Amino acid sequence: MASSxxxxxxxxxxxxxxxxxxxxxxxxxxxxxxxxxxxxxFERDPNPTHRGAGWGLTIHWxxxxxxxxxxxxxxxxxxETFVDNAAVAEGLTGNxxxxxxxxxxxxxxxxxxxxxxxxxxxxxxxxxxxxxIQWSKTIAGIDTTTPGAVTASFTxxxxxxxxxxxxxxxxxSTVRTLLAPSPENHVLPVRLLGxxxxxxxxRCAPIRDVDPFFFQASDPATxxxxxxxxxxxxxxxxxxxxxxxxxxxxxxxxxxxxxEPVDIPAREDRVAWMxxxxxxxxxPFRSIVADIPEGTEVxxxxxxxxxxAAEGFxxxxxxxxxxxxxxxxxxxxxxxxxxxxxxxxxxxMRELFAETDANTKGPIERYTAEMLPRAxxxxxxxxxxxxxxxxxxxxxxTSPLVSRRVIVLE
Numbered sequence: 320m321a322s323s324x325x326x327x328x329x330x331x332x333x334x335x336x337x338x339x340x341x342x343x344x345x346x347x348x349x350x351x352x353x354x355x356x357x358x359x360x361f362e363r364d365p366n367p368t369h370r371g372a373g374w375g376l377t378i379h380w381x382x383x384x385x386x387x388x389x390x391x392x393x394x395x396x397x398x399e400t401f402v403d404n405a406a407v408a409e410g411l412t413g414n415x416x417x418x419x420x421x422x423x424x425x426x427x428x429x430x431x432x433x434x435x436x437x438x439x440x441x442x443x444x445x446x447x448x449x450x451x452i453q454w455s456k457t458i459a460g461i462d463t464t465t466p467g468a469v470t471a472s473f474t475x476x477x478x479x480x481x482x483x484x485x486x487x488x489x490x491x492s493t494v495r496t497l498l499a500p501s502p503e504n505h506v507l508p509v510r511l512l513g514x515x516x517x518x519x520x521x522r523c524a525p526i527r528d529v530d531p532f533f534f535q536a537s538d539p540a541t542x543x544x545x546x547x548x549x550x551x552x553x554x555x556x557x558x559x560x561x562x563x564x565x566x567x568x569x570x571x572x573x574x575x576x577x578x579e580p581v582d583i584p585a586r587e588d589r590v591a592w593m594x595x596x597x598x599x600x601x602x603p604f605r606s607i608v609a610d611i612p613e614g615t616e617v618x619x620x621x622x623x624x625x626x627x628a629a630e631g632f633x634x635x636x637x638x639x640x641x642x643x644x645x646x647x648x649x650x651x652x653x654x655x656x657x658x659x660x661x662x663x664x665x666x667x668m669r670e671l672f673a674e675t676d677a678n679t680k681g682p683i684e685r686y687t688a689e690m691l692p693r694a695x696x697x698x699x700x701x702x703x704x705x706x707x708x709x710x711x712x713x714x715x716x717t718s719p720l721v722s723r724r725v726i727v728l729e
Contacts, residue, residue, distance in 0.1 A: 325481075325671055326357055327339075327485055328359055328469065329360040329485050331643075332447070332450075333488075334439065334660060335642050336642075338385070338389075339667065342388040345388070346672065356451075359479055363455070364455075371440075374439055375438055376654070376656075377657075379654075379658060381662050382435065384662060397435075399441060400438055401437055402437060402438055402550060406531040411531045412432075417714070417721055419536065420539075420601065421539055421540055421600070423601045427716075429723060436532045436548070436549075456475070458473055459474045459493075460472040461635065463635040465480075469635065484638065486498070486641040486645045488645050490623060490648035492645035499627070499633070504623035505625065505626070507623065507650065508571060509569055509709050510622075511567035512589050513563065513566075514590075514617045515561055515616075516561070520556040526603060531549070533547060534547055534548075536600075538599070538600065541599070542574075542709045545597070546564075547562065548562070548563045549561070549562060569710070586616075590614075593608050594609055627647055631687050637680075637683040643659075647697060650704070652708050653704045655701060659693070659697050663690055666689045703718070
């Protein structure tokens with residue numbers, strides 16, 4: 320490790336930034352609990368609830384790293400974030416099933432592995448525990464003129480200085496714009512609408528018979544795509560279950576007979592459009608959407624990604640880097656974004672605290688050298704999975720949409 324201990328400036332308090340902060344908190348408690356914390360964390364949101372409830376995420380191949388990074392007190396409370404504790408107690412993990420929406424046939428199931436399905440919002444709130452997050456801090460610039468230091472300036476006129484700065488500020492990262500020559504996201508020709516809908520336990524029973532956590536389905540007639548997952552399954556059967564319902568379609572001429580590509584409708588028209596897209600589907604899929612109450616809030620999700628250049632980006636003499644969506648924004652169709660964010664944190668922690676000699680490259684350079692080939696493949700696989708999902712004929716055993724979730728390197 321370097322002669323002086325690092326002080327890390329973490330820009331962004333999403334899942335990846337918080338995992339890094341907790342990993343540093345755990346290390347600090349073990350090494351030097353009397354010293355000041357070796358990090359500061361900054362978030363542009365004004366408060367913890369600003370983002371809303373959010374959706375769900377699956378932690379699978381990165382689960383061992385995730386559990387190793389968390390302090391023991393948080394690891395013990397991880398079940399608080401589970402979507403369905405009863406299903407976990409039964410030993411159920413979900414099957415990543417993919418169905419045909421015209422005949423209901425099961426087409427694929429992703430090979431099983433150990434995984435947990437969590438509420439993104441509950442996980443985020445858990446990961447905030449014990450952290451002093453500085454809210455309403457939007458980064459404006461980075462200065463590295465002082466040797467061995469990096470100073471972040473914020474739009475409110477304040478500054479903060481540390482030894483390293485880590486951009487964890489999401490898929491539209493400001494830190495990325497300060498480091499990469501081409502920071503703009505690639506927009507995919509797909510549109511997506513989603514809603515969180517409360518359904519009774521009775522209504523959900525046939526859905527849970529399909530899978531206790533989530534499933535996906537494709538429509539060979541239109542190339543539309545469907546994703547369903549449970550977001551919250553209370554133990555009390557009298558309480559409603561909260562369901563995540565996503566419908567996406569190709570942005571191209573001719574979809575559903577329309578002469579021009581169909582973009583995201585106005586807010587008041589979104590429920591009706593979801594029902595229009597899904598009216599030809601078989602049960603139980605059609606009614607999952609058909610039963611969405613009028614007036615339900617339907618959100619749009621921009622399907623964008625960013626492939627980091629093979630040569631990387633300007634690390635400001637090894638003092639600045641990116642993790643999570645800031646480093647490799649990817650679409651949701653392989654469910655890997657959070658897993659790669661966790662892998663980033665594990666890799667970065669190893670390098671920050673590695674015992675090295677003076678001739679070894681610095682921790683940021685070593686981390687980046689590991690992350691780039693892994694992330695580049697992951698983004699492109701997720702891009703192809705998204706495109707295959709909306710081109711039914713391309714969904715086969717070789718498609719990343721249905722293949723096993725594992726790390727692949729260039």
